[in-house]
Amino acid sequence: MAIVEVKDLRKTYGGHHVVDGVSFTVEEGEIFGILGSNGAGKTTTVECVEGLRVPDGGSVTVAGLDPVRDHDRLTTVLGAQLQQSELQPKITVREALEQYTRFYEHPADWRELAGRLGLEEKLATRFSALSGGQRQRLSIALALIGNPRVVVLDELTTGLDPRARRDTWQLIEDVRDSGVTVLLVTHFMEEAQRLCDRIAVIDRGRVAALDTPAGLVARSTASTVISFTPSQPLDQQELERLPQAVSVEHRAGRIVINGTDETVDAVVSLLARHRIAAARLRVSDASLDDAFLDLTGPPAPDAADSGTAEHAPASSPASASEERTR
Numbered sequence: 001m002a003i004v005e006v007k008d009l010r011k012t013y014g015g016h017h018v019v020d021g022v023s024f025t026v027e028e029g030e031i032f033g034i035l036g037s038n039g040a041g042k043t044t045t046v047e048c049v050e051g052l053r054v055p056d057g058g059s060v061t062v063a064g065l066d067p068v069r070d071h072d073r074l075t076t077v078l079g080a081q082l083q084q085s086e087l088q089p090k091i092t093v094r095e096a097l098e099q100y101t102r103f104y105e106h107p108a109d110w111r112e113l114a115g116r117l118g119l120e121e122k123l124a125t126r127f128s129a130l131s132g133g134q135r136q137r138l139s140i141a142l143a144l145i146g147n148p149r150v151v152v153l154d155e156l157t158t159g160l161d162p163r164a165r166r167d168t169w170q171l172i173e174d175v176r177d178s179g180v181t182v183l184l185v186t187h188f189m190e191e192a193q194r195l196c197d198r199i200a201v202i203d204r205g206r207v208a209a210l211d212t213p214a215g216l217v218a219r220s221t222a223s224t225v226i227s228f229t230p231s232q233p234l235d236q237q238e239l240e241r242l243p244q245a246v247s248v249e250h251r252a253g254r255i256v257i258n259g260t261d262e263t264v265d266a267v268v269s270l271l272a273r274h275r276i277a278a279a280r281l282r283v284s285d286a287s288l289d290d291a292f293l294d295l296t297g298p299p300a301p302d303a304a305d306s307g308t309a310e311h312a313p314a315s316s317p318a319s320a321s322e323e324r325t326r
């Protein structure tokens, strides 16, 4: 059953269509990923789902509620991750959990949540003294404190080291396993591939593709990677002429070819024809990274300021926070 329905969502800033007809549904119990480059329109889309921005067109429902019109009731079904700036540096973990518990009529047991998220040792620690991973765990706990049916997590693992990122992934899976639907915004391919049941790839305000991670990889023109170390040099042009070969690279003595299953057969025939042995011949699926690049095409001209795009809303005069409805 769909718990989030987004239909033909539109949002324009200064004549620029930053969300341009986005549609998707999120099924109850899944981890649904929104994947896209900087400035693609991911945050604007999910903030419309959270009722933090008012769409210019289209419709959004969350468990049958309109996020703007039914905002008070929405907080009982949807939990959103806090912006770090929304917490006072001096507040302790316990104080934050207790404070947020008071916002809800039927809150979760904060001690139990702290235990689940590995925060019980940190209850007396001030927010400013928490590590990046601990802050993210606290923000997941606060998003879950109202016992929501859906939780929105936006760029949750940005800035975390690889171990903290993996720990956070495990927590997100635990959240899903506890029955909460997760809407996850990310630009980490590995994260999307590992966690998401389905992914909407957003490119320039539109849904470029919507599928399972494996489905997205299979759609890409180069779905298979073949690599090997040849016993003798091979002619580059002959390799490039192989059927369905999209790219041929030489990496540290190895040949790496992106193509399809048809390319694999052709490589094997080519090697046999030239009586060349292939050491450590490997055939694997292309990564979501390859599929993403294939599905989204070259970056938009204004993507060069991608680092600032993320922060533009907060500092711009027409800022999202001014427009926020809560």
Ligand SMILES: Nc1ncnc2c1ncn2[C@@H]1O[C@H](COP(=O)(O)OP(=O)(O)OP(=O)(O)O)[C@@H](O)[C@H]1O
Pocket: 013, 018, 036, 037, 038, 039, 040, 041, 042, 043, 044, 045, 187, 306, 309, 310, 311, 312, 313, 316, 318, 319, 320
């Ligand atoms: N309040 C606003 N006023 C003006 N422009 C905005 C506002 N909010 C977003 N934008 C612009 O809309 C575009 C999409 O922004 P959005 O934050 O949704 O992208 P994103 O995909 O989440 O990017 P990132 O990965 O960098 O966070 C960007 O070009 C951004 O500068």
